Amino acid sequence: MPAPRAQFHDLLDRSVLVTGGGSGIGAALVEGFARQGARVAFVDIDEQASRELAERVADETGRAPLFIAADLRDTEAGRRAAETAAAALGALHVLVNNAARDDREPMDTVTEASWDESQAVNLRHFFFMSQAAAPHMRRAGGGAIINFSSIAYLLNMAEIPAYATAKAGIIGLTKSLAGKLGPDNIRVNAILPGMIVTERQKRLWLSDDAIAGMQERQCLKRSLTADDLVGPCLYLASDCSLGMTAQTMIIDGGAL
Incomplete structure (x- = not known):
């Protein structure tokens, strides 16, 4: 499916920071915001993929996103990334907490170290990036934080206990923030x-069997791609959702 063609005119020149923006879902979001005319910065650990993305998006949209290299497991590095983005963009109106890694590790092999690593990669930085962004949003008169969770924690998936815990925790964090x-x-x-x-x-x-099995479960009989998440994220960042907060939006093709 192509990326959404809808235009959110209020996103023009709005300042947006996307974490994990160098590839996958994050890259689609970076491109999506750039196509709306937003000023975009993104954080990622993969420098080569991120620089290639920034060049491609600049060529295709005329809007050059700012790549900030940082490992978000390092809280101070994340804080510096938020400050760098706000200074470069002139403000910070939107934070998209997207960075994650869905490692598989069944219950019997989880260690304290692997558990803590999963929480650091998938949950902890959501809070600290929000903490760092909030003062800039206050100065701007308001803003939007969009946290990416997953339906994975609702599916009783045996091989991802730490990841599922983090993704469930994001919902509690969203409501508290x-x-x-x-x-x-x-x-x-x-x-x-x-x-x-x-x-x-x-x-x-x-x-192929796993993809076919999920399509059978979904109401929409096709694979979902990263582009399917761009429109919902733009909506939550835009003035179209000014009355919406503390909510969750499921984009799963009707699987649940």
């Missing part, structure tokens, strides 16, 4: 993707 930041006109919502077929997923986890 919405309560705290609402008086500052900062909205906080979450998107829960279903099975999104990316090149990484196909390389590591998704067989």
Whole structure:
């Protein structure tokens, strides 16, 4: 499916920071915001893929996104990335917490170290990036934080206990941050993707049988791709959703 053609005119020149923006879902979001005329910065650990993306998006949209190299497991590095983005973009109106890694590890092999690693990669930085972005949003008169969770924690998947815990925790964090930041006109919502077929997923986890099985379960009988998440994210970032906070939006083709 092609990326959405809808135009959110209020996103023109709005300042947006996307975490994990170098590939997969994050790359689609970076391109999507750039096509709306937003000023976009993104954080990623993969420098080569990120620089290639920034060049391609600049060529195709005329809007050059700013790549900031950082490992978000390092809280201070994430904080510096937020400050760099705000300074370069002149403000910070939208934060998309997307960075994650869905490693498979069954219960019997999880260690304290692997558990803590999963929470650091998939949950902890959502809070600290939000904490770093909030003062800039207050100065801007408000903003939007969009947290990417997953339907994975609703599916009783045996091989991802740490990941599922993190993705469930994002929902609790979303609601808590919405309560705290609402008086500052900062909205906080979450998107829960279903099975999104990316090149990484196909390389590591998704067989043809798994994809076919999920399509059978879905109401929409096609594979979902990263582009299917762009429109919902743009909507939550835009003034179309000014009355919406502390909510979750499931984008799974009707699997649940």
